[in-house]
Amino acid sequence: MQQVDVVIVGAGASGLMCAATAGYRGRSVLVLEHTAKIGRKILMSGGGRCNFANIHNSPANFISQNPHFCKSALSRYSAQDFIDLVDRHGVEYHEKTLGQLFCNDSSKEILRVLMTECEWAGVEIRTNTEVHQLKQSPNGFQLQTSNGNISATSVVIATGGLSIPNGGATSFAYDIATEYGLTVLPRSASLVPFTLQPKDKEVLSELSGVSHQVRASIGHTSFVEMMLFTHRGLSGPAILQISNYWQPGEEVEIDLFPGFDLLSWLKEQRDSRPKADITTIMAQQMSKRMAQILCGKFELTGALGNLSNKQLEAINTAFCHWRIKPSGTEGYRTAEVTLGGIDTDEINQKTMQAKKVEGLYFIGECLDVTGHLGGHNFNWAWASGFAAGQAV
Numbered sequence: 001m002q003q004v005d006v007v008i009v010g011a012g013a014s015g016l017m018c019a020a021t022a023g024y025r026g027r028s029v030l031v032l033e034h035t036a037k038i039g040r041k042i043l044m045s046g047g048g049r050c051n052f053a054n055i056h057n058s059p060a061n062f063i064s065q066n067p068h069f070c071k072s073a074l075s076r077y078s079a080q081d082f083i084d085l086v087d088r089h090g091v092e093y094h095e096k097t098l099g100q101l102f103c104n105d106s107s108k109e110i111l112r113v114l115m116t117e118c119e120w121a122g123v124e125i126r127t128n129t130e131v132h133q134l135k136q137s138p139n140g141f142q143l144q145t146s147n148g149n150i151s152a153t154s155v156v157i158a159t160g161g162l163s164i165p166n167g168g169a170t171s172f173a174y175d176i177a178t179e180y181g182l183t184v185l186p187r188s189a190s191l192v193p194f195t196l197q198p199k200d201k202e203v204l205s206e207l208s209g210v211s212h213q214v215r216a217s218i219g220h221t222s223f224v225e226m227m228l229f230t231h232r233g234l235s236g237p238a239i240l241q242i243s244n245y246w247q248p249g250e251e252v253e254i255d256l257f258p259g260f261d262l263l264s265w266l267k268e269q270r271d272s273r274p275k276a277d278i279t280t281i282m283a284q285q286m287s288k289r290m291a292q293i294l295c296g297k298f299e300l301t302g303a304l305g306n307l308s309n310k311q312l313e314a315i316n317t318a319f320c321h322w323r324i325k326p327s328g329t330e331g332y333r334t335a336e337v338t339l340g341g342i343d344t345d346e347i348n349q350k351t352m353q354a355k356k357v358e359g360l361y362f363i364g365e366c367l368d369v370t371g372h373l374g375g376h377n378f379n380w381a382w383a384s385g386f387a388a389g390q391a392v
């Protein structure tokens, strides 16, 4: 039986960071990956350019039942620490918007950084290896795998969430947590496009491919970013962000004119162009096609000069407080992350060790810590991986 100090299950973002960190501390580290390819989500992230960090990252960018849980790990491994790492490896990158850092060239560079670090730290990575059983033993754990049995003092579960099931995602982390008596909170697909009710879909799919800056809100939470109409429903950063806060059956409020006083502008237009039709007027603020479809949907017609203040207020409400009830989301097939997961009350916030099970650690997306869009989920993967790597 092979004996190592640390087995890490899952060769993704958090697992590779944890492996290198533990390896540099002199631990013998073996990473087990059940697919043939490591770091698959890193490669597909950020449209192939990996939005690997957000310079404005803070605990406020995470959703969790315990919003304080992520603080310790994030303070010990910040966005700047990861930036310093990629700088040392000569990766070129740029800030796209809102503090989001992307590789200039390809996501492959981030994976190369992590693989190089693992190599330098003496980490062994074994692909095509399934863990059939994880049992506690007097010295730690015994793992039965498709490539033989292994004994380890510590085991780190870094198998991520459920999104992109045909890319290697499994429920392994949740299953192990449940097996060891840890609470797993409800999970759902998140950072995910909305699908629409048939009535809305029929009309709005005609705008497929059109994007527009909006404020998307649920209650007091809102995001001002781009929204994209798709043939299935609504997508784009504003929608993905608000999907983290959405519950089935809830409405989402869309303001198509964030920061713009549409009502005053409409009144001015009524004074200066009383004969102009409302669709023609709205086409000054959005594409003609969008104005036609939305004025049709909101049943707005007629010359501006014939519209009372009350009618203009109704138009303002239609465009700035548009309430949409999604029929659902596109689900794990296209979601970037899994919301919810292993209850952080079960985990030591400094080490990521399960409080009830000595030597068993959980890191990354499988925990109930979900970041906003924009590099925050990788910030969490690096920080939680580093925390466990320092502790094992």
Ligand code: FAD
Residues within 6 Å of the ligand: 009, 010, 011, 012, 013, 014, 015, 032, 033, 034, 035, 037, 038, 039, 040, 041, 042, 044, 045, 046, 047, 050, 051, 052, 053, 129, 130, 131, 158, 159, 160, 161, 163, 164, 167, 168, 169, 170, 171, 172, 335, 336, 337, 363, 364, 365, 366, 374, 375, 376, 377, 378, 379, 381
């Ligand atoms: P992962 O990186 O998913 O790694 C888990 C690893 O475990 C995988 O290699 C998987 O194959 C392996 N595994 C699973 N089950 C088993 C098992 N039973 N046995 C062995 N191995 C197993 N976040 C950002 O911050 N910026 C972005 O630009 C960004 N873009 C994204 C784009 C897409 C399309 C997707 C899907 C996600 C994106 N994310 C992005 C989210 C980010 O990729 C994840 O939050 C992050 O990878 C989570 O890290 P992790 O280590 O927890 O899991």
